[in-house]
Amino acid sequence: MKKLSGARIVIEALIQENVKVIFGYPGGAVLPIYDELFKQNKIRHILVRHEQAAVHAAEGYARSTGKVGCVLVTSGPGATNTVTGLTDAMMDSVPVVCISGQVPTHMIGNDAFQEADIVGITRPCTKHNYLVKEISKLAECIHSAFHIAKNGRPGPVLVDIPKDIQTFETKYGGKKQTKCLTFYKPNTKPPHEMIVKFVNLLGKSKKPIFYVGGGAINSGSKASLYLKKLVKESNLKLVSVNLDTNAIKKIKEKGLEAIHSKAEELSKYNINPDLFMSYQTVEHLNSPITFLKSISQNSNCEYFLLTVPYILNSRLGLEHIRENSENKVHAENIHIFELCPNDWKLLFKHSGWEVVNEKIYYQYPRLHPLRILKNTWAKYDFEGFYGVLLKKNHYWTNKYLDW
Numbered sequence: 300m301k302k303l304s305g306a307r308i309v310i311e312a313l314i315q316e317n318v319k320v321i322f323g324y325p326g327g328a329v330l331p332i333y334d335e336l337f338k339q340n341k342i343r344h345i346l347v348r349h350e351q352a353a354v355h356a357a358e359g360y361a362r363s364t365g366k367v368g369c370v371l372v373t374s375g376p377g378a379t380n381t382v383t384g385l386t387d388a389m390m391d392s393v394p395v396v397c398i399s400g401q402v403p404t405h406m407i408g409n410d411a412f413q414e415a416d417i418v419g420i421t422r423p424c425t426k427h428n429y430l431v432k433e434i435s436k437l438a439e440c441i442h443s444a445f446h447i448a449k450n451g452r453p454g455p456v457l458v459d460i461p462k463d464i465q466t467f468e469t470k471y472g473g474k475k476q477t478k479c480l481t482f483y484k485p486n487t488k489p490p491h492e493m494i495v496k497f498v499n500l501l502g503k504s505k506k507p508i509f510y511v512g513g514g515a516i517n518s519g520s521k522a523s524l525y526l527k528k529l530v531k532e533s534n535l536k537l538v539s540v541n542l543d544t545n546a547i548k549k550i551k552e553k554g555l556e557a558i559h560s561k562a563e564e565l566s567k568y569n570i571n572p573d574l575f576m577s578y579q580t581v582e583h584l585n586s587p588i589t590f591l592k593s594i595s596q597n598s599n600c601e602y603f604l605l606t607v608p609y610i611l612n613s614r615l616g617l618e619h620i621r622e623n624s625e626n627k628v629h630a631e632n633i634h635i636f637e638l639c640p641n642d643w644k645l646l647f648k649h650s651g652w653e654v655v656n657e658k659i660y661y662q663y664p665r666l667h668p669l670r671i672l673k674n675t676w677a678k679y680d681f682e683g684f685y686g687v688l689l690k691k692n693h694y695w696t697n698k699y700l701d702w
């Protein structure tokens with residue numbers, strides 16, 4: 300097994316991960332990687348004019364191809380410029396791997412030129428990140444980053460590589476011979492009791508409609524096929540509501556019905572289902588109370604099954620951007636309402652719904668090392684998902700009409 304430099308290992312690992320395109324902006328801390336990138340023809344490099352643009356371009360690439368987007372930037376300001384793009388990828392669940400350069404390991408923490416604690420800075424806006432301090436760990440960090448980015452709920456992962464690590468040499472036998480950090484095994488199975496309740500409600504319903512979000516498309520072709528099979532076998536009418544015209548086109552190509560509309564304006568289509576399902580939608584709305592109240596008051600729907608991000612402390616995100624814009628259609632890709640379960644319950648109550656069942660899905664098991672690590676920045680990050688089954692109840696709606 301031949302010894303390779305750290306920079307060469309990065310390129311070989313990317314090739315092993317089937318990376319065809321990388322977006323980047325060169326700088327002193329990543330010149331060894333760029334030298335190796337220049338020597339090969341399997342990966343195409345696209346030069347951007349700003350590191351933020353590199354991450355957004357990688358997002359677009361990931362969305363359109365279904366692959367992991369890849370970014371290469373230098374240390375200090377080059378790395379910090381990626382934060383906006385990484386946050387956007389985190390919010391929208393887009394798989395991106397960002398490789399950043401760093402000052403040599405012996406200079407970390409000494410206020411070196413263009414040094415920044417990018418690992419600490421990006422903790423709230425990445426699924427995971429690595430600071431590679433040993434050349435022997437470089438390959439497994441790269442492969443683990445791709446594993447984490449594309450498994451479970453997709454998202455961005457950052458790998459910070461000091462310049463001396465890029466020049467050191469070690470043996471590399473490919474992905475199969477590399478010990479990948481496979482401790483990340485997210486729970487993707489829904490709780491059995493909620494499935495039973497859903498099936499029972501579905502069996503009793505007369506005019507059920509599935510309200511399906513973009514996550515059904517992003518989950519891959521199998522998810523769409525299962526959804527279509529469920530609709531066909533249960534003889535139900537399924538309507539997807541989306542603001543993305545491309546998503547609408549893809550949904551219709553799969554033989555399903557779709558409506559181009561804001562969720563708040565859904566009542567004008569005269570849809571009167573027995574059951575609404577909403578996955579990661581309500582937190583994006585300008586006025587979730589208006590939407591939930593309209594469903595409660597203007598339809599015969601008795602039950603509403605939905606999930607929202609589970610967060611420990613409530614916060615309102617970027618609502619000031621959308622002030623006085625009620626009549627405009629926005630790309631619903633920003634979380635406006637990020638509430639803790641108690642605040643969601645209060646919102647549901649005043650919208651004409653009561654919680655009859657609830658379940659919290661954690662991203663990681665309680666004793667998982669990533670879960671323990673995440674506790675240090677839990678107030679900035681999602682703990683998982685909060686699933687609720689709502690039943691219509693107008694008592695509080697009628698009591699506080701102006702809330």
